[in-house]
Amino acid sequence: MNTRKMLALGLAGVMAASVAVPVAAEEREKITISSYVSDANQIEVREKYFDDALREAFPDVDFEFKIYADKQQLQVEVAGGGGPDILDLDGPADAVQFAKSDRILPLDEYSEKYGWKDLFYDWAYNSSMYNDQLYSLPNGFEGMLIWYNMDVLEANGWEIPQTLDELNELMPKMVEAGIMPIAFGNGDYQGAIDWHYSTILSCYGGPETIKSIMDGEDSFATNEDIRNAMQLMIDWWQNGYITEKNSMAVTMSDAMTFFASGKAAMMITGTWTLGDLTVTYPDVNWKACLLPTDGVHKDIFPLATAGGYAINAKCENPDLAAEVLNYLFTSEERHYAHVNEAGGQPYPLKSFDVAKLQGLSESAMDMYQIMDDAMSENRIGYCSWTFFPAEMRAYMNENTDSLYLDALSLDEYLEKCQTYIDAAIEDGSMPVLP
Amino acid sequence: MKTKKRNMVPYFFILPAFLIHVCIVAIPSLSTFVMSLYDWNGLGNGKFIGLDNFIEIFQDPIVKKAIWHNIQWLLIFITIPLILGFTAAILISSLHRSQMLFRTIYFIPYVISAAVAGRIWMAYMNPYYGLNNFFAKIGLESLSKMQWLGNPKISLFSVAFVDNWHWWGFIMVLFLGALQQIDPTLYEAARVDGANRFQELWHVSIPGIRPTIAFVLIMTIMWSFLTFDYVYVMTKGGPAYSTEILATYIYGNAFVKYRAGYANALCVVQSVICIFIYFFQKWVSKKGGLEDD
Numbered sequence: 001m002n003t004r005k006m007l008a009l010g011l012a013g014v015m016a017a018s019v020a021v022p023v024a025a026e027e028r029e030k031i032t033i034s035s036y037v038s039d040a041n042q043i044e045v046r047e048k049y050f051d052d053a054l055r056e057a058f059p060d061v062d063f064e065f066k067i068y069a070d071k072q073q074l075q076v077e078v079a080g081g082g083g084p085d086i087l088d089l090d091g092p093a094d095a096v097q098f099a100k101s102d103r104i105l106p107l108d109e110y111s112e113k114y115g116w117k118d119l120f121y122d123w124a125y126n127s128s129m130y131n132d133q134l135y136s137l138p139n140g141f142e143g144m145l146i147w148y149n150m151d152v153l154e155a156n157g158w159e160i161p162q163t164l165d166e167l168n169e170l171m172p173k174m175v176e177a178g179i180m181p182i183a184f185g186n187g188d189y190q191g192a193i194d195w196h197y198s199t200i201l202s203c204y205g206g207p208e209t210i211k212s213i214m215d216g217e218d219s220f221a222t223n224e225d226i227r228n229a230m231q232l233m234i235d236w237w238q239n240g241y242i243t244e245k246n247s248m249a250v251t252m253s254d255a256m257t258f259f260a261s262g263k264a265a266m267m268i269t270g271t272w273t274l275g276d277l278t279v280t281y282p283d284v285n286w287k288a289c290l291l292p293t294d295g296v297h298k299d300i301f302p303l304a305t306a307g308g309y310a311i312n313a314k315c316e317n318p319d320l321a322a323e324v325l326n327y328l329f330t331s332e333e334r335h336y337a338h339v340n341e342a343g344g345q346p347y348p349l350k351s352f353d354v355a356k357l358q359g360l361s362e363s364a365m366d367m368y369q370i371m372d373d374a375m376s377e378n379r380i381g382y383c384s385w386t387f388f389p390a391e392m393r394a395y396m397n398e399n400t401d402s403l404y405l406d407a408l409s410l411d412e413y414l415e416k417c418q419t420y421i422d423a424a425i426e427d428g429s430m431p432v433l434p
Numbered sequence: 435m436k437t438k439k440r441n442m443v444p445y446f447f448i449l450p451a452f453l454i455h456v457c458i459v460a461i462p463s464l465s466t467f468v469m470s471l472y473d474w475n476g477l478g479n480g481k482f483i484g485l486d487n488f489i490e491i492f493q494d495p496i497v498k499k500a501i502w503h504n505i506q507w508l509l510i511f512i513t514i515p516l517i518l519g520f521t522a523a524i525l526i527s528s529l530h531r532s533q534m535l536f537r538t539i540y541f542i543p544y545v546i547s548a549a550v551a552g553r554i555w556m557a558y559m560n561p562y563y564g565l566n567n568f569f570a571k572i573g574l575e576s577l578s579k580m581q582w583l584g585n586p587k588i589s590l591f592s593v594a595f596v597d598n599w600h601w602w603g604f605i606m607v608l609f610l611g612a613l614q615q616i617d618p619t620l621y622e623a624a625r626v627d628g629a630n631r632f633q634e635l636w637h638v639s640i641p642g643i644r645p646t647i648a649f650v651l652i653m654t655i656m657w658s659f660l661t662f663d664y665v666y667v668m669t670k671g672g673p674a675y676s677t678e679i680l681a682t683y684i685y686g687n688a689f690v691k692y693r694a695g696y697a698n699a700l701c702v703v704q705s706v707i708c709i710f711i712y713f714f715q716k717w718v719s720k721k722g723g724l725e726d727d
Binding site: 101188189190247250391402404408 | 475479559584670672673674675
């Protein structure tokens with residue numbers, strides 16, 4: 001081999017090495033996370049409190065937030081063997097379906113490694129279990145409240161009702177005054193009806209009754225408290241107290257407008273409404289309270305987890321995904337900033353301290369205090385999307401409107417619900433109620 | 435040998451289309467049928483349950499309701515848009531300068547997506563800020579109190595009205611195109627024979643567009659059983675199942691209730707209904723002279 005050839009070969013070798021080295025250096029790990037946010041405001045919040053924070057905490061990892069129009073899109077992708085590494089699922093009931101099909105990983109090992117059992121409230125942690133294994137981590141802590149437009153109440157000389165009787169007396173007065181008592185709309189999402197039945201069943205049927213039914217010790221079909229609570233809701237709707245019987249023809253954003261504009265005096269909705277009111281209707285003078293007592297059940301706070309993060313079974317680096325999840329739940333400063341500045345929902349963490357919330361309005365602080373007190377005093381009720389069997393909830397979501405319209409008898413409705421409870425107890429898919 | 439080669443050529447030409455059809459139509463159709471025999475949540479492996487899904491379908495009161503709504507939908511769409519489209523096509527075909535203007539105006543709703551049009555009409559039908567305000571202003575009190583989408587007695591017709599609004603312009607364009615293909619000398623001959631306008635229509639126009647009428651009929655019938663978009667956007671099958679149709683019920687089972695196996699069985703039933711109707715319509719069309727043997 002002559003010198004020229006040797007030189008050429010050497011040069012080629014150097015060039016190859018110079019190309020190869022940067023390529024190896026550029027090989028970065030990647031984590032994709034599903035996201036449902038769509039409008040510019042939501043994207044801005046996500047970028048500030050999630051994207052940027054994650055990039056700063058994991059400088060060697062590329063993060064991609066994959067936006068899905070709805071959960072069906074994610075379902076199809078995961079069913080096809082793909083999907084992001086971290087799935088943002090609708091809640092425990094959703095996670096059970098993914099877990100049943102081995103589409104998400106059990107997280108018990110990571111839970112032990114990072115001490116997640118001690119991190120979350122027991123009820124939230126347990127609600128994420130299926131077949132005695134942990135499959136998701138609850139990423140929101142929410143509950144149902146009654147919201148009053150204080151300007152409407154004050155202008156009419158009305159007080160916040162302290163008992164169910166007072167509420168029942170107040171609503172006809174509101175109708176007489178031309179004010180819609182309760183604003184609600186499920187024209188665009190029929191399932192929103194679960195906010196109402198979850199609240200009414202918990203507050204007037206009683207959490208202990210629901211628990212005994214879900215434990216198989218009582219019957220949804222025959223329990224008088226359950227029947228009376230459902231009947232109360234039906235009566236409210238049929239008397240025109242709920243969106244003047246127009247709830248099926250309007251959307252929840254319409255209902256929010258009615259409330260904010262003073263056309264309606266009240267709403268029964270979740271703690272997530274704080275974000276909507278803060279961002280869209282910052283001038284509304286509102287107050288959120290627990291539903292007034294019926295004399296038997298007092299100050300019940302129906303609670304739920306908002307959604308849950310799970311790790312895709314096809315994730316190439318589940319250890320890193322778990323580390324990312326652990327960061328999300330342990331980055332306190334980021335967590336509080338999200339709640340304080342963007343009205344985000346807090347995680348159901350034992351360490352969550354209302355005293356650390358800053359810059360919130362008095363009404364918002366009161367709301368968080370209500371949540372905190374109810375938790376610490378164990379005055380909790382059960383929202384269907386976390387604590388009812390999935391099939392029962394689907395049935396109730398589809399059929400409660402039929403009760404309102406007298407297209408279905410309450411007997412038939414309650415009996416059908418009981419069949420789903422029996423089936424869930426039998427196949428072991430009954431959620432764990434605290 | 436040469437003849438054999440030549441005979442193979444057409445098959446090579448249709449082979450790509452055939453392969454695509456097998457991959458994206460035949461195999462998925464077959465898998466739909468196979469999965470209809472499984473208890474499957476749409477995510478993992480199913481459990482074989484034989485004909486249980488089909489037995490459940492025949493006992494499911496919502497399926498009966500949904501099929502009845504599809505039939506009502508069919509009856510609406512086989513009459514109103516066809517009559518409207520045909521009448522408008524006849525009238526517009528007699529125009530000269532302004533024909534394109536009217537064709538465009540009536541066709542525009544067809545190019546608006548169902549999601550957009552559905553949302554716009556939802557707003558119009560809102561009891562608080564929609565058309566009801568207008569009716570109240572002009573003194574139509576009973577109409578101003580109507581719950582177009584909230585009253586189960588009329589909600590299906592309200593949604594059908596919107597789909598009709600979007601659909602009839604397309605039918606009109608199809609009829610107009612067909613009418614323009616008719617040889618003008620046939621009309622001249624009819625006039626020479628003393629035919630009036632109605633007789634021209636009956637003896638020249640309608641026979642002249644028979645294949646188009648047959649096509650529109652069969653497509654309307656099929657689409658009536660496959661329709662999904664406007665119902666899904668505007669009511670999602672509610673309230674109280676009053677607008678539930680087969681397609682929305684299939685969607686709900688597959689993606690909301692995680693009952694993909696049952697949804698597949700419903701798809702099979704839907705396909706069987708469509709195939710039956712297709713052949714029945716073909717038979718009726720032949721008997722009625724709309725189609726040639």
